[in-house]
Amino acid sequence: MAEREAARAAPKRPARGVLYPRWLWPAFATPGMLWLALFFLLPLYVVLSIAFGTLDPVFRSPIPVWNPLNWDPSQFQFIFGHLIGDAGFFGPPMLRTFAYVIAASLVALVVGYPVAYFVARFAGRRRVLFLVLLLAPFCVSYMMRMLAWVNLLEVDGLVNHTLGIFGVTPVAWLSGQPITVVLGLVYGYIPYMILPLYAGLDRIDNSLLEAARDLGAGRFSTFRRVTLPMSRPAILTGLLIVSLPMFGDYFTNDLLSGSPRTSMLGNLINTAVSTPGEAAEGAAFVLLLFALLIPPMVYYARSTSRRSMVEA
Amino acid sequence: MTSEGSIDRMFSARWSRRRFIGRSLGAGVAIAGLGPLLEACAKATVANVNPFPLGSPQHPVLWPISKDNKPIASGLTPESNATLKIYNYPDYLDIPTAVTNFEKQYKQYNVTVEISTFNDINEALAKLRTGEVDFDLFVPSYDSIGKLVYGNFLLPLTHSYIPNISQVWAQFTNPFYDQQWRYTVPYTIYTTGIGWRSDKVSEDISLRTNPYDVFWDPIYSSKIAVLDDYREAITMVMLRNGITDILTGNAKTLNLVSTQLTDMISKTNPKVNITDYQDIPDGTTNVSQAWSGDMINAQYNMPAGQSPSVLRYWYPKNGKGAVNQDIFVILRAGKNPVLSHLWLNYMLDLKNAKSNAAFTGYQTPHNGIDPNTMVSDGTIPPNLASVVVLPQYFNEGYRELELSPAVDTAWHNVWQQFKAGG
Numbered sequence: 147m148a149e150r151e152a153a154r155a156a157p158k159r160p161a162r163g164v165l166y167p168r169w170l171w172p173a174f175a176t177p178g179m180l181w182l183a184l185f186f187l188l189p190l191y192v193v194l195s196i197a198f199g200t201l202d203p204v205f206r207s208p209i210p211v212w213n214p215l216n217w218d219p220s221q222f223q224f225i226f227g228h229l230i231g232d233a234g235f236f237g238p239p240m241l242r243t244f245a246y247v248i249a250a251s252l253v254a255l256v257v258g259y260p261v262a263y264f265v266a267r268f269a270g271r272r273r274v275l276f277l278v279l280l281l282a283p284f285c286v287s288y289m290m291r292m293l294a295w296v297n298l299l300e301v302d303g304l305v306n307h308t309l310g311i312f313g314v315t316p317v318a319w320l321s322g323q324p325i326t327v328v329l330g331l332v333y334g335y336i337p338y339m340i341l342p343l344y345a346g347l348d349r350i351d352n353s354l355l356e357a358a359r360d361l362g363a364g365r366f367s368t369f370r371r372v373t374l375p376m377s378r379p380a381i382l383t384g385l386l387i388v389s390l391p392m393f394g395d396y397f398t399n400d401l402l403s404g405s406p407r408t409s410m411l412g413n414l415i416n417t418a419v420s421t422p423g424e425a426a427e428g429a430a431f432v433l434l435l436f437a438l439l440i441p442p443m444v445y446y447a448r449s450t451s452r453r454s455m456v457e458a
Numbered sequence: 459m460t461s462e463g464s465i466d467r468m469f470s471a472r473w474s475r476r477r478f479i480g481r482s483l484g485a486g487v488a489i490a491g492l493g494p495l496l497e498a499c500a501k502a503t504v505a506n507v508n509p510f511p512l513g514s515p516q517h518p519v520l521w522p523i524s525k526d527n528k529p530i531a532s533g534l535t536p537e538s539n540a541t542l543k544i545y546n547y548p549d550y551l552d553i554p555t556a557v558t559n560f561e562k563q564y565k566q567y568n569v570t571v572e573i574s575t576f577n578d579i580n581e582a583l584a585k586l587r588t589g590e591v592d593f594d595l596f597v598p599s600y601d602s603i604g605k606l607v608y609g610n611f612l613l614p615l616t617h618s619y620i621p622n623i624s625q626v627w628a629q630f631t632n633p634f635y636d637q638q639w640r641y642t643v644p645y646t647i648y649t650t651g652i653g654w655r656s657d658k659v660s661e662d663i664s665l666r667t668n669p670y671d672v673f674w675d676p677i678y679s680s681k682i683a684v685l686d687d688y689r690e691a692i693t694m695v696m697l698r699n700g701i702t703d704i705l706t707g708n709a710k711t712l713n714l715v716s717t718q719l720t721d722m723i724s725k726t727n728p729k730v731n732i733t734d735y736q737d738i739p740d741g742t743t744n745v746s747q748a749w750s751g752d753m754i755n756a757q758y759n760m761p762a763g764q765s766p767s768v769l770r771y772w773y774p775k776n777g778k779g780a781v782n783q784d785i786f787v788i789l790r791a792g793k794n795p796v797l798s799h800l801w802l803n804y805m806l807d808l809k810n811a812k813s814n815a816a817f818t819g820y821q822t823p824h825n826g827i828d829p830n831t832m833v834s835d836g837t838i839p840p841n842l843a844s845v846v847v848l849p850q851y852f853n854e855g856y857r858e859l860e861l862s863p864a865v866d867t868a869w870h871n872v873w874q875q876f877k878a879g880g
Contacts, residue, residue, distance in 0.1 A: 201863075301741065405730070406878065417874065417877050421580070
C-alpha cells in the first residue's frame with residue numbers, strides 16, 4: 147500500500163507530445179500512404195473493375211465497371227470452372243507455377259546462402275568488391291541477361307561445347323525443358339536472394355558465435371545452433387522477395403522454353419491481356435494470383451512482427 | 459503501442475503455424491470450389507451479333523462514307539514542312555531506302571517521315587482509340603477494317619492521287635473486303651506453310667501425303683515450332699483435317715482442333731513463337747510453321763559460312779492453303795492527308811515496292827512480280843521459289859478473315875487451352 151502511495155507521489159515522466167503535436171510523427175507516413183493509395187489501391191481497384199467489367203462490342207477491349215453492384219463475375223466463373231476436372235486446363239499451369247517457383251526459390255537459397263555467408267564472414271577487406279559484383283547483374287536488364295542465355299544454351303552453344311569436353315552429348319536446353327525454366331528463374335532472381343541473406347548474416351553479432359565456441363560448440367554446431375536460426379528472418383525475406391516476382395514471371399519461360407508444356411500463371415496472364423476480349427480474364431488471373439500470394443505475405447508479416455517483439 | 463505489437467495482435471499467437479497452413483490450404487480448396495457458385499450467377503459478356511458486316515469473297519463489303527468524313531479534294535498541294543507519321547510493325551518498312559527516297563522525292567515540301575511501331579494489332583487499336591495520337595498512315599491486317607471504319611478512324615481515299623493502283627493485281631483494285639477500295643490499298647501478301655532445313659531434316663516434307671502431319675510426328679519432338687498466332691495454328695489443324703471453312707465456330711470442329719492441339723503437345727512438345735525466320739536457319743528448330751515472308755528473311759540469318767540453299771518451304775502447290783495480306787490505310791486523325799495519299803502512291807510503284815520487299819522479306823501483289831523474276835533478280839534463292847505468292851492463291855487459298863465476337867471467343871478458348879499446356 148505504501149509502495150502504491152509512493153508511486154502516486156513520484157513525479158511523472160513527461161508525456162509524449164509535449165514538444166510536438168501528436169499528429170506530427172504519424173504525418174511522416176502521409177507521403178507513403180498517398181503513394182500506396184495512388185499506385186497500389188487505385189490500380190488494384192481498376193484491375194477489379196476490369197475483371198468484373200464488360201467488353202466493348204466493336205473493339206472487344208475491356209470496359210471497367212466501377213460500381214461493385216454491377217460487377218459481372220463471369221471471368222472468375224470461367225477460370226474456376228476450368229481449374230479441375232476434364233475441362234480443367236488452367237489447373238496444370240497453376241500447379242506447375244507453384245512447383246517451378248518453389249524449386250527455383252529453394253535452389254536460389256541453397257546456392258545463395260554460402261555466397262552470402264562467405265561475403266559476410268570471410269570476405270574481409272574485399273567485401274565491398276564482392277558486394278559490387280553481387281549488384282553487377284542489376285546493371286544489365288533482365289531481358290538482356292536472358293537473351294545471353296539463349297545463345298549460351300543453344301544446341302551448338304557454349305554450354306553444350308563445355309559439356310562435350312566431358313563427354314556429355316548435346317542437350318536441347320531450349321526445347322521446352324522444365325529444368326531450363328527453373329534454372330533460368332534461379333539465375334534471374336538469385337541476386338535478390340543473396341542481398342537480404344548477406345544483410346541478415348552480417349548483422350549477427352560475432353560475440354554470440356564466439357560464446358557458442360567458448361561453450362564447446364564446433365564449427366558446424368555453431369552454424370546449426372546459432373547462425374542458421376539467427377539468419378532465419380533473412381532466409382524468409384529472401385524466399386519471399388524471389389518467389390513473389392517468380393509467380394508472375396512469363397518472360398523467362400517465353401524465352402528459354404516457349405513450349406506450352408512449361409506454361410506458368412504469368413504466361414496465362416500475358417496471353418490473356420494481349421488477346422482481344424480477354425483482358426478481363428487477365429485481370430481475373432492477376433487477382434487470383436494476388437489472393438494466392440496473400441497467405442505467404444501474412445505468414446512473413448506475422449513471423450517478422452513476432453521476432454521484433456522478442457527482440458524488443 | 460508499437461506497430462509490431464499491432465501486427466502481432468492481428469495475427470495473434472492463437473494462429474499456430476500448423477493452423478495457419480491448414481487455414482491457407484482450406485482457403486485454396488474453397489477458392490477452387492467457388493466455380494459452381496459463381497457459375498450460377500454468371501452472365502455472358504460476349505455479343506453474338508457482329509456490329510458490322512464481315513466481308514468475304516462471297517459477301518463483298520462496300521464500307522459507308524459518313525457525311526462528316528468526306529475524301530479530300532483532288533489536286534491539292536502537299537503539306538509543307540510536314541512530318542508524315544507512319545504507324546507500323548517493327549522492321550516492316552525499308553527506312554534506309556524507301557523512306558529516304560520518299561523524302562528526297564518531295565524535298566521541295568521539306569517532308570520528314572517518322573515511323574512509330576506496335577507489336578500487335580490490339581496494342582495499335584488501343585493506342586488509336588485514345589485519340590491522343592495523330593498518325594497519318596497505319597498498317598493493319600485486312601481483318602481489322604470493320605473495326606477501323608466503324609470506329610471512324612479512317613479517311614476515305616481520293617483515287618486521283620493514287621494512279622499506281624493500276625500496278626497491282628486485279629483482285630486488289632476492287633477487293634471484296636473493301637469494294638471500290640474506298641479506304642485501303644494493299645501492302646504485303648503472304649502464305650503460311652512449313653519451313654525447314656534440308657540438312658537437318660532427312661525427309662522432304664513436301665512429299666508427305668499430308669505435310670501438316672509433321673507437327674504430330676514424334677521424330678521431331680522438341681525440335682518443332684508452330685506460330686504463336688491463334689488464327690494460323692488453328693487454321694493449320696483445320697486444313698490438316700480437310701476442313702476448309704476456316705472461319706467456322708462449329709463446336710464439333712473446334713473440339714477436334716483442341717484435341718489435336720493437345721495431342722501435338724504430348725507427341726512433339728512444340729515451341730510456340732514467331733521467330734521462324736531465325737530459328738529455322740540457326741537450327742534451333744528443325745521444322746516450323748512459317749510465313750512465306752519470314753522464309754525470305756531466313757536466308758539472311760544463316761550461320762556464318764552456311765549456304766541458304768538448304769532452306770525449304772512448303773505451301774500447297776494447288777494454292778489451297780492459308781493466304782493473307784496486310785494493307786495501308788490513311789488515318790483520319792493525321793495532319794497530312796495529301797502527303798499520305800502520295801505515300802500510298804509511292805509505295806504502290808513497282809520499283810519502290812520491290813526495293814521495300816527486299817528489305818522486309820514480304821512480297822507485294824504487283825503485276826511485275828513472279829517466281830522467275832524474284833529468283834533471277836536474286837531476291838530469293840531458287841530453293842525458296844515456293845515462297846512467292848501467286849495471284850491464283852487468292853482465288854484458291856483460304857483467308858483468315860474477321861470472325862464474329864462469339865466465334866472469335868470460341869477460337870481463343872481453344873488457343874488458351876493449348877497455350878496452357880493442354
